[in-house]
Amino acid sequence: xxxxxxxxxxxxxxxxxxxxxxxxxxxxxxxxxxxxxxxxxxxxxxxxxxxxxxxxxxxxxxxxxxxxxxxxxxxxxxxxxxxxxxxxxxxxxxxxxxxxxxxxxxxxxxx
Amino acid sequence: xxxxxxxxxxxxxxxxxxxxxxxxxxxxxxxxxxxxxxxxxxxxxxxxxxxxxxxxxxxxxxxxxxxxxxxxxxxxxxxxxxxxxxxxxxxxxxxxxxxxxxxxxxxxxxxxxxxxx
Numbered sequence: 178x179x180x181x182x183x184x185x186x187x188x189x190x191x192x193x194x195x196x197x198x199x200x201x202x203x204x205x206x207x208x209x210x211x212x213x214x215x216x217x218x219x220x221x222x223x224x225x226x227x228x229x230x231x232x233x234x235x236x237x238x239x240x241x242x243x244x245x246x247x248x249x250x251x252x253x254x255x256x257x258x259x260x261x262x263x264x265x266x267x268x269x270x271x272x273x274x275x276x277x278x279x280x281x282x283x284x285x286x287x288x
Numbered sequence: 289x290x291x292x293x294x295x296x297x298x299x300x301x302x303x304x305x306x307x308x309x310x311x312x313x314x315x316x317x318x319x320x321x322x323x324x325x326x327x328x329x330x331x332x333x334x335x336x337x338x339x340x341x342x343x344x345x346x347x348x349x350x351x352x353x354x355x356x357x358x359x360x361x362x363x364x365x366x367x368x369x370x371x372x373x374x375x376x377x378x379x380x381x382x383x384x385x386x387x388x389x390x391x392x393x394x395x396x397x398x399x400x401x402x403x404x405x
Contacts, residue, residue, distance in 0.1 A: 210394070217399065218398055219294065219381045219396035219397050219398045220332075220396045222395060222396075225392070265331065267394070269392060274320060274337055274345075276322065276334075276394050278331050279331065280330075281330075
């Protein structure tokens, strides 16, 4: 079953606002992944984090790998309508034969 | 990132028939492929994990005789929903990892919307 707790479940924001979502776990992960899923599509990998404390950016997206290796956050700055979708955090099991997913954060952006 | 192609994107079938969904890794060798099912407004539910050349490992509660998985090559895995019923209607998604992807990232197909009527 899933071991990742993701929050918030959903967000309604105005275009231009910054967004933050996070993921926590009771277990240590050595890799954190953030995905975005558009309606009717498969998830697309946004950012991959490999090292505790690592802060990585991809355009307006920034994600950090928590120092305890039990949490991660994703920030989106200056949101735009195309940011709408569901964002998932994920982490692989230690031998990479399974990936655990958070429950997702549904982002709605008002133009 | 690596590309995973899933086909078909949508399929409608009659109750009692079988449907095959293909998942291909286009630019890397997928040593491990995962099949998920996703219900509306919910997260991904792992159904099974398959490694090339070996039998798939099914999650608890997933019927292996109903959801047949074949991973015969390093670039292709198939999921066959046998004797489909309306309750099997769902969004099915595959993902794959491979050594070229460092085995640390999973890349997803586009998903298949199955409707059983």
